[in-house]
Amino acid sequence: MRSTTLLPLAMSIFLLAVLAHLGFFDWQRLARGWRNLGILGSEMIPPDMAILPTAGAALWETVEMSFAGTLLGLLASLPLSIFGTRRLFSSWITGVARFAAAGIRTIPVLLWAIIFVILFGLGPLAGTFGIAAYTVGYLAKIYADLFEGTDPEILEAVGSTGASRLQIVRFVFLPEGANAILTQLLFMLEYNIRASSILGFVGAGGLGFVMQVYLQTLDYRRLASVLLLILVIVLFMDGMSAWIRKRYLLSAQVS
Amino acid sequence: MTPNGNETVAVQADQVWFSYRNHDWVLKNISLSIPPGKHTVIMGPSGMGKTTLLRVLAGIARPGKGHVTVFGQSIHALDPRELSSLVGYIPQQLGLVRNLTALENVLMGALGRLFGGKTLLGLFPRQEAEKAQEALDMMGIAHKAAEPVFCLSGGERQRVAIARTLLQQPRVVLADEFASDLDLALASEILGRIRRAAERENITFIMSMHRIGLARLFGDDVLALRNGAIVPGFIGNEILETGPMEAT
Numbered sequence: 001m002r003s004t005t006l007l008p009l010a011m012s013i014f015l016l017a018v019l020a021h022l023g024f025f026d027w028q029r030l031a032r033g034w035r036n037l038g039i040l041g042s043e044m045i046p047p048d049m050a051i052l053p054t055a056g057a058a059l060w061e062t063v064e065m066s067f068a069g070t071l072l073g074l075l076a077s078l079p080l081s082i083f084g085t086r087r088l089f090s091s092w093i094t095g096v097a098r099f100a101a102a103g104i105r106t107i108p109v110l111l112w113a114i115i116f117v118i119l120f121g122l123g124p125l126a127g128t129f130g131i132a133a134y135t136v137g138y139l140a141k142i143y144a145d146l147f148e149g150t151d152p153e154i155l156e157a158v159g160s161t162g163a164s165r166l167q168i169v170r171f172v173f174l175p176e177g178a179n180a181i182l183t184q185l186l187f188m189l190e191y192n193i194r195a196s197s198i199l200g201f202v203g204a205g206g207l208g209f210v211m212q213v214y215l216q217t218l219d220y221r222r223l224a225s226v227l228l229l230i231l232v233i234v235l236f237m238d239g240m241s242a243w244i245r246k247r248y249l250l251s252a253q254v255s
Numbered sequence: 256m257t258p259n260g261n262e263t264v265a266v267q268a269d270q271v272w273f274s275y276r277n278h279d280w281v282l283k284n285i286s287l288s289i290p291p292g293k294h295t296v297i298m299g300p301s302g303m304g305k306t307t308l309l310r311v312l313a314g315i316a317r318p319g320k321g322h323v324t325v326f327g328q329s330i331h332a333l334d335p336r337e338l339s340s341l342v343g344y345i346p347q348q349l350g351l352v353r354n355l356t357a358l359e360n361v362l363m364g365a366l367g368r369l370f371g372g373k374t375l376l377g378l379f380p381r382q383e384a385e386k387a388q389e390a391l392d393m394m395g396i397a398h399k400a401a402e403p404v405f406c407l408s409g410g411e412r413q414r415v416a417i418a419r420t421l422l423q424q425p426r427v428v429l430a431d432e433f434a435s436d437l438d439l440a441l442a443s444e445i446l447g448r449i450r451r452a453a454e455r456e457n458i459t460f461i462m463s464m465h466r467i468g469l470a471r472l473f474g475d476d477v478l479a480l481r482n483g484a485i486v487p488g489f490i491g492n493e494i495l496e497t498g499p500m501e502a503t
Contacts, residue, residue: 156315157350157416161423162339162367170375171363175354 044224051222052229055210059229062206065127065199066192072128073135074185077101077143080136082173084144087155088165098144105137109195113204124205131192131199139188146180147173182248186241193237197230262326265291265427265459266312271321273311273483281307282318283484289459289476291326291426294450296474297463304483305463306347309429312461313344325427339367343425347432349416351404357415358400361387364422383422390418393452394445410441417449427459439468446473 023029083089083097107115113130120126150173158172174181200208207226214223266289273282281304289295297305310316312323314330323330325341333341343364351360365383366374373379379387391397394414399407404415413434420428434442446469453460464470470477479486 151348151350153346153348154350154352156310156313157344157346157419158352158363158366159335160313160315160339160342160344161364161419162336163363164366166375167366167369170377171355171359171366172352175352178354 040220043220046221047225047228048219048221049225051210051225055207055226055229058200058207058210059233061124062196062208063193063233065124065131065204065206066189066196069128069131069196070135070185070189070192072132073139073188076132076136077139080140081143081147082169084140085147085173087148087150087152088168094144098141101137101140101144103137104133105141107133107137109134110199110202113199114202117203122203122205127196127199127204127206130204131196134195135188135192139184142184143177143181146177146184150176183245186237186244190234190237190241193233194230262291264324265289265293265326266461267324268312269321269323271311271318271323273307273316273318280319281483282311283482285311285321285483285485287478287485289461291459292454292457293475294453294460294462294473295476295478296470297461297478297480298465298467298470299463299480299486300465303480305480306431307483308480309344309431309461309463313342313429314338315344336367339423339425341426343420343423343428345416345420345428345430345433347435349412351412351415351419353405354403356401356403357391357396357407357411357418358384358387360404360415361390361418361422364390364419364424367423387418387422390421391415393421394418394448410437410445413437413445414448417445417452421452421456424456425458427461428453430460430462432464433462434469435464435466439466442466442469443472449473 019025080097080101084094084101086094089097109130112133113127116126116129116133120129147169154172154176155168158168163171197207197211200206200210201212203209207230211223211226214220214226266287268285268287271282271285272280274280285308297308299305307316311318312330314323314325314333317331325333325338328341330338330342352363359377362379362383365379365387369379369383388397388400391400391414394417396407396411396414396418399411399415404412407415417430420430434445437445449460450473452458460473462473464473
């Protein structure tokens with residue numbers, strides 16, 4: 001049998017085995033789950049909009065945390081990604097930078113929030129730092145890979161003008177990668193808004209605390225209104241990203 | 256003028272051999288000597304080593320054996336800024352930054368002599384900005400200065416690349432397959448402008464090409480490459496007088 005046939009077959013068998021191990025074929029349990037989901041859904045309707053003033057304030061805190069954390073993360077990720085670019089630095093410097101980014105990325109955002117709650121106490125400051133830390137690990141890796149993918153001919157041409165490394169970053173990497181830098185940043189901002197809405201679970205501010213209270217008191221109608229608020233802000237972010245991409249990136253993709 | 260330089264030879268290669276990652280030799284025992292102010296065309300079919308030879312002469316690729324000098328100075332002994340004052344390089348795809356304007360791309364030619372944070376903020380000395388505008392004017396596209404490169408046509412991009420190299424003020428310019436994608440009339444016009452600019456600035460031009468018509472128009476001398484070696488008997492200007500080169 002050819003390896004092109006064998007590999008998908010082996011993957012399919014492995015997938016079935018994994019699904020069985022996870023309980024995907026426990027039909028009774030699955031049927032019970034659907035019934036429970038129906039009960040939960042019915043208890044969430046109609047959402048209780050009376051909590052809007054309280055949830056609105058928490059939502060605003062979540063947006064603030066995401067915005068500040070994402071931009072702080074961007075500022076820290078740029079130097080780290082530049083040091084991680086093999087076209088600019090020796091392998092041991094890039095190795096250290098990439099290892100640092102991988103290390104930061106390994107820790108989930110919730111754990112970062114716990115670490116900063118320990119460092120700075122409860123509240124949105126810890127959440128902001130938690131988001132910034134996770135953003136650094138993610139963007140540093142993406143941007144380092146992006147810079148490495150820059151057309152070598154541009155680097156050779158600009159390098160032959162005698163440009164320094166910093167000048168190459170400023171005049172080649174940043175403008176050449178501008179589209180991808182902005183796209184990834186907007187994606188990260190969207191991701192962080194979703195992620196930061198649960199940081200309150202560990203005392204790091206934002207909507208998470210409100211959600212936690214409604215979950216513990218089984219107040220699903222109020223929880224539903226919080227989820228609706230998150231949906232609204234995510235849709236708003238999505239629209240804003242689309243507008244920014246259309247306004248600043250579309251013309252660059254025409255040629 | 257370079258302090259220890261040899262002013263009678265612009266570019267010299269002595270028994271240069273080159274291979275990528277120790278595979279077969281791409282350049283085999285290349286020796287050449289190009290006088291200052293001459294325009295030399297390197298011809299040959301695709302894959303014969305023209306680009307590699309230009310990259311070696313520009314100091315971008317280091318030869319496995321042999322060495323290259325520019326105005327008597329060993330090319331690999333120079334730091335990047337010193338090298339940029341002697342040699343400019345235009346790759347086949349021109350190496351322009353698409354999201355920057357034509358003027359910003361040209362200004363990059365001055366980076367080798369600019370230090371400090373102001374440049375990083377995009378603030379160039381007035382004198383350099385005026386010279387950049389002049390270089391665009393010389394190439395006939397001053398009116399496109401504020402256009403991003405991705406909005407420019409192929410011919411306009413070629414002119415921007417040359418203007419960038421003119422602002423760099425090197426004594427030797429190496430250009431890979433320059434104007435090869437353009438129609439003959441446009442290529443002739445651009446090459447004419449380059450000749451005039453090169454004569455004014457006393458620049459030695461080395462270009463790789465595969466179109467004999469353009470080589471006739473531009474070159475003082477032609478050098479033919481086949482299988483990584485110089486074809487004997489083709490050094491000199493006889494090909495420009497005798498007609499089309501076979502298999503190119």
